Amino acid sequence: xxxxxxxxxxxxxxxxxxxxxxxxxxxxxxxxxxxxxxxxxxxxxxxxxxxxxxxxxxxxxxxxxxxxxxxxxxxxxxxxxxxxxxxxxxxxxxxxxxxxxxxxxxxxxxxxxxxxxxxxxxxxxxxxxxxxxxxxxxxxxxxxxxxxxxxxxxxxxxxxxxxxxxxxxxxxxxxxxxxxxxxxxxxxxxxxxxxxxxxxxxxxxxxx
Amino acid sequence: xxxxxxxxxxxxxxxxxxxxxxxxxxxxxxxxxxxxxxxxxxxxxxxxxxxxxxxxxxxxxxxxxxxxxxxxxxxxxxxxxxxxxxxxxxxxxxxxxxxxxxxxxxxxxxxxxxxxxxxxxxxxxxxxxxxxxxxxxxxxxxxxxxxxxxxxxxxxxxxxxxxxxxxxxxxxxxxxxxxxxxxxxxxxxxxxxxxxxxxxxxxxxxxxxxxxxx
Numbered sequence: 001x002x003x004x005x006x007x008x009x010x011x012x013x014x015x016x017x018x019x020x021x022x023x024x025x026x027x028x029x030x031x032x033x034x035x036x037x038x039x040x041x042x043x044x045x046x047x048x049x050x051x052x053x054x055x056x057x058x059x060x061x062x063x064x065x066x067x068x069x070x071x072x073x074x075x076x077x078x079x080x081x082x083x084x085x086x087x088x089x090x091x092x093x094x095x096x097x098x099x100x101x102x103x104x105x106x107x108x109x110x111x112x113x114x115x116x117x118x119x120x121x122x123x124x125x126x127x128x129x130x131x132x133x134x135x136x137x138x139x140x141x142x143x144x145x146x147x148x149x150x151x152x153x154x155x156x157x158x159x160x161x162x163x164x165x166x167x168x169x170x171x172x173x174x175x176x177x178x179x180x181x182x183x184x185x186x187x188x189x190x191x192x193x194x195x196x197x198x199x200x201x202x203x204x205x206x207x208x
Numbered sequence: 209x210x211x212x213x214x215x216x217x218x219x220x221x222x223x224x225x226x227x228x229x230x231x232x233x234x235x236x237x238x239x240x241x242x243x244x245x246x247x248x249x250x251x252x253x254x255x256x257x258x259x260x261x262x263x264x265x266x267x268x269x270x271x272x273x274x275x276x277x278x279x280x281x282x283x284x285x286x287x288x289x290x291x292x293x294x295x296x297x298x299x300x301x302x303x304x305x306x307x308x309x310x311x312x313x314x315x316x317x318x319x320x321x322x323x324x325x326x327x328x329x330x331x332x333x334x335x336x337x338x339x340x341x342x343x344x345x346x347x348x349x350x351x352x353x354x355x356x357x358x359x360x361x362x363x364x365x366x367x368x369x370x371x372x373x374x375x376x377x378x379x380x381x382x383x384x385x386x387x388x389x390x391x392x393x394x395x396x397x398x399x400x401x402x403x404x405x406x407x408x409x410x411x412x413x414x415x416x417x418x419x420x421x422x
Contacts, residue, residue: 001225001226002219002224002226003219003224003225004224008214008217008219008226009211010221013346013349013350014345014346014405015218015221015402015405016213016215016405017214017218017219018211018212018214019211019212019214021210021211021212028211029211030211030213031210032213032342032405033342033345034342035346037211091373093369096366099366100366131242131243131244134222134223134243138222138245145356145359146359146362148313148356148359149359149363151306151310151363152310152359152360152364153363153366153370155295155298155306155307155310156277156289156291156364156367158297158298158303159289159290159291159293159296159297159298160280160371161280161371161375163282163285163287166283167374170301171301171303171306176303176309179305179309183309186353186354190353194223195221195222195223195224198223198224199224
Protein backbone atom coordinates (compact mmCIF):
# COMPACT_ATOMS: atom_id res chain seq x y z
CA UNK A 1 0.00 0.00 0.00
CA UNK A 2 1.29 3.46 -0.83
CA UNK A 3 0.37 6.64 1.03
CA UNK A 4 -0.99 8.26 -2.11
CA UNK A 5 -3.28 5.29 -2.86
CA UNK A 6 -4.59 5.48 0.72
CA UNK A 7 -5.46 9.16 0.27
CA UNK A 8 -2.70 10.21 2.66
CA UNK A 9 0.07 12.76 2.32
CA UNK A 10 3.42 12.91 4.03
CA UNK A 11 4.70 16.20 5.45
CA UNK A 12 7.88 17.16 3.55
CA UNK A 13 9.42 18.65 6.71
CA UNK A 14 8.50 16.38 9.62
CA UNK A 15 7.22 13.30 7.74
CA UNK A 16 3.97 13.21 9.64
CA UNK A 17 1.43 11.15 7.70
CA UNK A 18 -1.78 13.15 7.26
CA UNK A 19 -5.29 12.57 5.96
CA UNK A 20 -6.33 15.36 3.59
CA UNK A 21 -10.00 16.41 3.48
CA UNK A 22 -11.43 15.75 0.03
CA UNK A 23 -12.66 19.30 -0.43
CA UNK A 24 -9.23 20.88 0.14
CA UNK A 25 -8.37 22.92 -2.96
CA UNK A 26 -4.97 24.27 -1.92
CA UNK A 27 -2.54 22.06 -0.03
CA UNK A 28 -3.31 22.46 3.69
CA UNK A 29 -0.64 22.93 6.36
CA UNK A 30 0.79 20.04 8.38
CA UNK A 31 -0.98 19.82 11.77
CA UNK A 32 2.34 19.19 13.51
CA UNK A 33 4.76 21.64 11.90
CA UNK A 34 2.78 23.82 9.48
CA UNK A 35 4.66 22.93 6.25
CA UNK A 36 2.53 22.81 3.09
CA UNK A 37 1.31 19.28 2.40
CA UNK A 38 1.94 18.85 -1.32
CA UNK A 39 1.27 15.43 -2.77
CA UNK A 40 4.68 15.49 -4.50
CA UNK A 41 7.39 18.15 -4.59
CA UNK A 42 5.78 20.88 -6.75
CA UNK A 43 7.03 21.04 -10.38
CA UNK A 44 9.71 18.56 -9.48
CA UNK A 45 10.89 17.68 -13.00
CA UNK A 46 10.71 21.24 -14.34
CA UNK A 47 12.73 22.62 -11.45
CA UNK A 48 15.27 19.79 -11.63
CA UNK A 49 15.82 20.48 -15.33
CA UNK A 50 16.07 24.25 -14.82
CA UNK A 51 18.82 23.82 -12.22
CA UNK A 52 20.52 21.13 -14.32
CA UNK A 53 20.67 23.29 -17.44
CA UNK A 54 22.01 26.25 -15.46
CA UNK A 55 24.65 23.99 -13.89
CA UNK A 56 25.64 22.56 -17.27
CA UNK A 57 26.08 26.05 -18.78
CA UNK A 58 28.27 27.19 -15.88
CA UNK A 59 30.26 23.96 -16.06
CA UNK A 60 31.94 25.29 -19.22
CA UNK A 61 33.50 28.48 -17.73
CA UNK A 62 34.20 26.53 -14.54
CA UNK A 63 36.58 24.30 -16.46
CA UNK A 64 37.96 26.77 -18.99
CA UNK A 65 38.62 29.79 -16.77
CA UNK A 66 41.45 29.75 -14.23
CA UNK A 67 40.37 29.01 -10.67
CA UNK A 68 43.56 30.36 -9.14
CA UNK A 69 46.29 32.84 -10.07
CA UNK A 70 49.69 32.57 -8.37
CA UNK A 71 51.92 35.65 -8.50
CA UNK A 72 55.47 35.16 -7.30
CA UNK A 73 58.99 36.31 -8.06
CA UNK A 74 59.11 33.54 -10.65
CA UNK A 75 56.23 35.05 -12.56
CA UNK A 76 52.49 34.64 -12.85
CA UNK A 77 50.75 31.31 -13.36
CA UNK A 78 47.10 30.53 -13.89
CA UNK A 79 45.63 27.23 -12.76
CA UNK A 80 42.47 25.62 -14.06
CA UNK A 81 40.87 22.63 -12.35
CA UNK A 82 42.46 20.24 -14.80
CA UNK A 83 45.92 21.81 -14.61
CA UNK A 84 45.77 21.43 -10.83
CA UNK A 85 45.14 17.72 -11.27
CA UNK A 86 47.97 17.46 -13.79
CA UNK A 87 50.32 19.31 -11.43
CA UNK A 88 49.68 16.82 -8.61
CA UNK A 89 50.04 13.88 -11.00
CA UNK A 90 53.41 15.10 -12.33
CA UNK A 91 54.77 16.02 -8.91
CA UNK A 92 54.28 12.46 -7.73
CA UNK A 93 51.09 12.74 -5.68
CA UNK A 94 49.06 10.35 -7.80
CA UNK A 95 46.61 9.60 -4.98
CA UNK A 96 45.84 13.28 -4.47
CA UNK A 97 45.53 13.83 -8.23
CA UNK A 98 43.02 10.97 -8.40
CA UNK A 99 41.04 12.38 -5.46
CA UNK A 100 40.78 15.86 -6.97
CA UNK A 101 40.03 14.47 -10.43
CA UNK A 102 37.22 12.38 -8.96
CA UNK A 103 35.50 15.06 -6.86
CA UNK A 104 36.02 17.98 -9.29
CA UNK A 105 35.51 16.37 -12.68
CA UNK A 106 33.96 12.90 -12.40
CA UNK A 107 31.43 13.63 -9.62
CA UNK A 108 29.83 16.80 -11.11
CA UNK A 109 29.51 15.23 -14.56
CA UNK A 110 28.23 11.90 -13.21
CA UNK A 111 25.79 13.72 -10.96
CA UNK A 112 24.30 15.83 -13.74
CA UNK A 113 24.09 12.82 -16.08
CA UNK A 114 22.45 10.68 -13.38
CA UNK A 115 19.82 13.30 -12.55
CA UNK A 116 19.03 13.76 -16.24
CA UNK A 117 18.72 9.97 -16.59
CA UNK A 118 16.43 9.73 -13.53
CA UNK A 119 14.09 12.45 -14.82
CA UNK A 120 13.90 10.61 -18.16
CA UNK A 121 13.09 7.39 -16.31
CA UNK A 122 10.12 9.15 -14.66
CA UNK A 123 8.76 10.08 -18.10
CA UNK A 124 9.58 6.74 -19.75
CA UNK A 125 9.65 4.11 -16.99
CA UNK A 126 10.48 1.17 -19.28
CA UNK A 127 11.93 -1.92 -17.66
CA UNK A 128 14.28 -0.11 -15.28
CA UNK A 129 14.87 -1.62 -11.83
CA UNK A 130 13.37 0.94 -9.46
CA UNK A 131 15.48 -0.27 -6.55
CA UNK A 132 18.63 0.52 -8.51
CA UNK A 133 17.30 3.93 -9.56
CA UNK A 134 16.46 4.78 -5.95
CA UNK A 135 19.94 3.74 -4.84
CA UNK A 136 21.44 5.86 -7.62
CA UNK A 137 19.50 8.91 -6.38
CA UNK A 138 20.70 8.40 -2.81
CA UNK A 139 24.30 8.12 -4.01
CA UNK A 140 23.98 11.34 -6.03
CA UNK A 141 22.57 13.15 -2.99
CA UNK A 142 25.42 11.88 -0.82
CA UNK A 143 28.52 12.59 -2.94
CA UNK A 144 27.57 15.91 -4.59
CA UNK A 145 28.77 18.08 -1.70
CA UNK A 146 32.36 16.80 -1.95
CA UNK A 147 32.76 18.69 -5.22
CA UNK A 148 33.12 21.85 -3.13
CA UNK A 149 36.64 20.66 -2.30
CA UNK A 150 38.35 22.73 -5.01
CA UNK A 151 36.45 25.88 -4.03
CA UNK A 152 37.61 25.50 -0.42
CA UNK A 153 41.20 24.78 -1.48
CA UNK A 154 41.29 28.01 -3.51
CA UNK A 155 39.71 30.00 -0.67
CA UNK A 156 42.23 28.67 1.85
CA UNK A 157 45.23 29.18 -0.44
CA UNK A 158 44.17 32.80 -1.00
CA UNK A 159 44.05 33.34 2.75
CA UNK A 160 47.27 31.52 3.53
CA UNK A 161 49.58 32.84 0.83
CA UNK A 162 49.76 36.59 1.35
CA UNK A 163 53.44 37.55 1.30
CA UNK A 164 53.00 40.94 -0.35
CA UNK A 165 55.76 41.23 -2.95
CA UNK A 166 57.13 37.70 -2.61
CA UNK A 167 54.09 35.64 -3.48
CA UNK A 168 50.35 35.99 -3.47
CA UNK A 169 47.44 33.88 -4.67
CA UNK A 170 44.20 35.23 -6.08
CA UNK A 171 40.98 33.41 -6.86
CA UNK A 172 40.01 33.26 -10.53
CA UNK A 173 36.57 33.51 -12.14
CA UNK A 174 36.52 29.74 -12.66
CA UNK A 175 36.32 29.15 -8.92
CA UNK A 176 33.00 30.91 -8.38
CA UNK A 177 31.62 29.37 -11.59
CA UNK A 178 32.56 25.96 -10.22
CA UNK A 179 31.03 26.77 -6.82
CA UNK A 180 27.83 27.73 -8.63
CA UNK A 181 27.84 24.40 -10.51
CA UNK A 182 28.02 22.53 -7.20
CA UNK A 183 25.28 24.64 -5.59
CA UNK A 184 22.98 24.37 -8.64
CA UNK A 185 23.41 20.61 -8.95
CA UNK A 186 22.67 20.25 -5.21
CA UNK A 187 19.49 22.28 -5.77
CA UNK A 188 18.65 20.07 -8.76
CA UNK A 189 19.02 16.90 -6.67
CA UNK A 190 16.96 18.53 -3.94
CA UNK A 191 14.11 19.40 -6.35
CA UNK A 192 13.88 15.87 -7.68
CA UNK A 193 11.20 13.79 -5.95
CA UNK A 194 12.33 10.13 -5.86
CA UNK A 195 8.75 9.00 -5.25
CA UNK A 196 8.03 9.89 -8.89
CA UNK A 197 10.15 6.89 -9.90
CA UNK A 198 7.60 4.62 -8.23
CA UNK A 199 4.49 6.52 -9.28
CA UNK A 200 3.71 5.58 -12.89
CA UNK A 201 3.89 1.95 -12.05
CA UNK A 202 0.65 0.51 -13.36
CA UNK A 203 0.29 -1.64 -10.26
CA UNK A 204 0.60 0.71 -7.29
CA UNK A 205 0.68 -2.09 -4.73
CA UNK A 206 3.25 -4.37 -6.27
CA UNK A 207 6.04 -6.38 -4.71
CA UNK A 208 5.14 -6.01 -1.04
CA UNK B 209 -10.59 22.05 5.88
CA UNK B 210 -7.40 21.19 7.70
CA UNK B 211 -5.37 18.00 7.50
CA UNK B 212 -5.68 15.32 10.18
CA UNK B 213 -2.55 13.72 11.61
CA UNK B 214 -2.35 9.90 11.40
CA UNK B 215 0.02 9.28 14.29
CA UNK B 216 0.32 5.49 14.06
CA UNK B 217 1.54 5.53 10.45
CA UNK B 218 4.71 6.38 8.60
CA UNK B 219 5.50 6.53 4.89
CA UNK B 220 8.75 5.96 3.02
CA UNK B 221 10.17 9.32 1.84
CA UNK B 222 11.74 7.69 -1.23
CA UNK B 223 8.96 5.47 -2.56
CA UNK B 224 5.80 6.42 -0.60
CA UNK B 225 5.14 2.93 0.83
CA UNK B 226 2.91 3.09 3.91
CA UNK B 227 3.74 1.37 7.21
CA UNK B 228 2.43 1.08 10.75
CA UNK B 229 4.91 2.64 13.17
CA UNK B 230 6.45 0.31 15.81
CA UNK B 231 8.46 1.11 18.93
CA UNK B 232 12.09 0.04 18.47
CA UNK B 233 14.85 -0.88 20.94
CA UNK B 234 17.75 1.67 21.02
CA UNK B 235 20.15 1.50 18.09
CA UNK B 236 17.66 -0.31 15.85
CA UNK B 237 16.20 1.19 12.70
CA UNK B 238 13.17 0.46 10.58
CA UNK B 239 13.76 0.11 6.85
CA UNK B 240 11.42 0.22 3.92
CA UNK B 241 10.96 -3.35 2.64
CA UNK B 242 10.56 -2.11 -0.89
CA UNK B 243 13.44 0.34 -1.43
CA UNK B 244 15.61 -0.09 1.67
CA UNK B 245 15.43 3.54 2.86
CA UNK B 246 15.66 4.09 6.62
CA UNK B 247 12.16 5.04 7.80
CA UNK B 248 12.92 5.91 11.41
CA UNK B 249 15.30 4.78 14.10
CA UNK B 250 15.59 4.59 17.83
CA UNK B 251 18.75 6.59 18.60
CA UNK B 252 21.60 4.84 20.36
CA UNK B 253 22.20 7.94 22.45
CA UNK B 254 19.47 9.68 24.41
CA UNK B 255 18.85 13.36 23.76
CA UNK B 256 20.55 14.35 27.03
CA UNK B 257 23.62 12.32 26.07
CA UNK B 258 23.92 14.41 22.91
CA UNK B 259 24.05 17.68 24.88
CA UNK B 260 27.71 17.39 26.00
CA UNK B 261 28.73 16.53 22.43
CA UNK B 262 27.05 19.70 21.14
CA UNK B 263 28.65 21.84 23.85
CA UNK B 264 32.08 20.32 23.15
CA UNK B 265 31.58 21.02 19.44
CA UNK B 266 30.72 24.67 20.20
CA UNK B 267 33.92 25.05 22.22
CA UNK B 268 36.06 23.50 19.46
CA UNK B 269 34.27 25.75 16.94
CA UNK B 270 35.46 28.81 18.90
CA UNK B 271 39.04 27.50 19.14
CA UNK B 272 39.08 26.53 15.45
CA UNK B 273 38.10 30.05 14.46
CA UNK B 274 40.23 32.07 16.85
CA UNK B 275 43.54 30.23 16.42
CA UNK B 276 45.58 30.00 13.22
CA UNK B 277 45.08 26.84 11.17
CA UNK B 278 48.61 27.14 9.88
CA UNK B 279 51.66 29.39 10.09
CA UNK B 280 53.61 29.86 6.88
CA UNK B 281 57.24 30.91 6.70
CA UNK B 282 58.91 31.85 3.45
CA UNK B 283 62.08 33.93 3.01
CA UNK B 284 61.76 35.41 6.48
CA UNK B 285 58.15 36.42 6.04
CA UNK B 286 55.55 34.91 8.36
CA UNK B 287 51.84 34.58 7.70
CA UNK B 288 49.25 33.15 10.06
CA UNK B 289 46.01 32.01 8.47
CA UNK B 290 42.58 31.52 9.99
CA UNK B 291 39.41 30.57 8.14
CA UNK B 292 37.78 33.95 8.72
CA UNK B 293 40.88 35.85 7.60
CA UNK B 294 40.88 33.80 4.37
CA UNK B 295 37.26 34.72 3.74
CA UNK B 296 38.04 38.40 4.39
CA UNK B 297 40.92 38.35 1.89
CA UNK B 298 38.63 36.79 -0.71
CA UNK B 299 36.08 39.54 -0.11
CA UNK B 300 38.71 42.31 -0.27
CA UNK B 301 40.08 41.18 -3.61
CA UNK B 302 36.65 41.39 -5.21
CA UNK B 303 35.52 37.75 -4.94
CA UNK B 304 32.44 38.61 -2.88
CA UNK B 305 30.17 35.78 -4.13
CA UNK B 306 32.83 33.19 -3.41
CA UNK B 307 33.56 34.66 0.01
CA UNK B 308 29.84 34.54 0.80
CA UNK B 309 29.58 30.92 -0.37
CA UNK B 310 32.53 29.78 1.75
CA UNK B 311 31.35 31.82 4.74
CA UNK B 312 27.85 30.33 4.55
CA UNK B 313 28.88 26.70 4.13
CA UNK B 314 31.78 26.55 6.58
CA UNK B 315 30.83 29.10 9.21
CA UNK B 316 27.19 30.25 9.31
CA UNK B 317 25.49 26.88 8.73
CA UNK B 318 27.67 24.80 11.11
CA UNK B 319 27.35 27.43 13.86
CA UNK B 320 23.58 27.68 13.33
CA UNK B 321 23.41 23.86 13.40
CA UNK B 322 25.21 23.69 16.76
CA UNK B 323 23.27 26.52 18.44
CA UNK B 324 19.95 25.17 17.18
CA UNK B 325 20.79 21.63 18.31
CA UNK B 326 21.62 23.02 21.76
CA UNK B 327 18.24 24.77 21.94
CA UNK B 328 16.27 21.78 20.57
CA UNK B 329 17.92 19.27 22.89
CA UNK B 330 17.28 21.50 25.91
CA UNK B 331 13.61 21.93 24.95
CA UNK B 332 13.02 18.33 23.83
CA UNK B 333 11.98 17.03 27.24
CA UNK B 334 9.70 19.95 28.10
CA UNK B 335 6.04 19.00 28.35
CA UNK B 336 5.10 22.10 26.35
CA UNK B 337 7.67 23.09 23.73
CA UNK B 338 7.93 26.75 22.70
CA UNK B 339 6.54 27.60 19.22
CA UNK B 340 10.10 28.43 18.14
CA UNK B 341 10.99 24.72 18.55
CA UNK B 342 9.01 23.60 15.49
CA UNK B 343 10.17 26.49 13.36
CA UNK B 344 13.85 25.99 14.21
CA UNK B 345 13.65 22.22 13.65
CA UNK B 346 12.16 22.76 10.20
CA UNK B 347 14.78 25.36 9.36
CA UNK B 348 17.60 23.12 10.62
CA UNK B 349 16.42 20.21 8.44
CA UNK B 350 16.31 22.50 5.42
CA UNK B 351 19.76 24.06 5.77
CA UNK B 352 21.75 21.20 7.34
CA UNK B 353 22.85 19.77 3.94
CA UNK B 354 24.60 23.09 3.26
CA UNK B 355 27.01 22.76 6.17
CA UNK B 356 30.28 21.42 4.75
CA UNK B 357 32.85 21.32 7.55
CA UNK B 358 34.00 17.82 6.55
CA UNK B 359 34.65 18.94 2.98
CA UNK B 360 36.50 21.99 4.29
CA UNK B 361 38.64 19.68 6.42
CA UNK B 362 39.71 17.75 3.32
CA UNK B 363 40.32 21.11 1.61
CA UNK B 364 42.64 22.15 4.46
CA UNK B 365 44.63 18.93 4.02
CA UNK B 366 44.97 19.39 0.26
CA UNK B 367 46.03 23.03 0.54
CA UNK B 368 48.60 22.17 3.22
CA UNK B 369 50.15 19.59 0.89
CA UNK B 370 50.20 22.17 -1.91
CA UNK B 371 51.76 24.81 0.34
CA UNK B 372 54.38 22.48 1.78
CA UNK B 373 56.14 22.77 -1.58
CA UNK B 374 56.26 26.58 -1.44
CA UNK B 375 56.97 27.39 2.19
CA UNK B 376 57.57 26.03 5.69
CA UNK B 377 54.19 24.92 7.00
CA UNK B 378 53.60 24.81 10.76
CA UNK B 379 50.22 23.39 11.77
CA UNK B 380 48.50 25.62 14.35
CA UNK B 381 46.04 24.88 17.16
CA UNK B 382 43.21 25.81 14.77
CA UNK B 383 44.03 22.76 12.64
CA UNK B 384 43.69 20.31 15.55
CA UNK B 385 40.48 22.05 16.62
CA UNK B 386 39.08 21.66 13.09
CA UNK B 387 39.86 17.94 13.11
CA UNK B 388 38.10 17.55 16.49
CA UNK B 389 35.16 19.62 15.24
CA UNK B 390 34.80 17.41 12.15
CA UNK B 391 34.61 14.29 14.34
CA UNK B 392 32.13 15.86 16.81
CA UNK B 393 29.93 17.14 13.98
CA UNK B 394 29.88 13.67 12.44
CA UNK B 395 28.49 12.35 15.75
CA UNK B 396 25.90 15.16 15.87
CA UNK B 397 24.83 14.65 12.25
CA UNK B 398 24.35 10.93 12.88
CA UNK B 399 21.66 11.78 15.45
CA UNK B 400 18.46 11.44 13.42
CA UNK B 401 16.55 14.74 13.59
CA UNK B 402 13.28 12.89 12.99
CA UNK B 403 13.48 11.74 16.63
CA UNK B 404 13.07 15.37 17.73
CA UNK B 405 9.63 15.56 16.08
CA UNK B 406 8.35 12.75 18.27
CA UNK B 407 7.10 13.37 21.81
CA UNK B 408 9.84 12.56 24.32
CA UNK B 409 9.43 9.21 26.05
CA UNK B 410 9.21 9.30 29.85
CA UNK B 411 12.54 8.56 31.51
CA UNK B 412 12.95 4.85 32.11
CA UNK B 413 15.71 2.49 33.21
CA UNK B 414 17.86 1.38 30.28
CA UNK B 415 17.19 -2.29 30.95
CA UNK B 416 13.40 -2.02 31.01
CA UNK B 417 11.73 -3.76 28.07
CA UNK B 418 10.70 -1.28 25.45
CA UNK B 419 7.27 -0.99 23.90
CA UNK B 420 5.88 -3.90 21.97
CA UNK B 421 4.87 -3.40 18.34
CA UNK B 422 1.42 -1.98 18.14
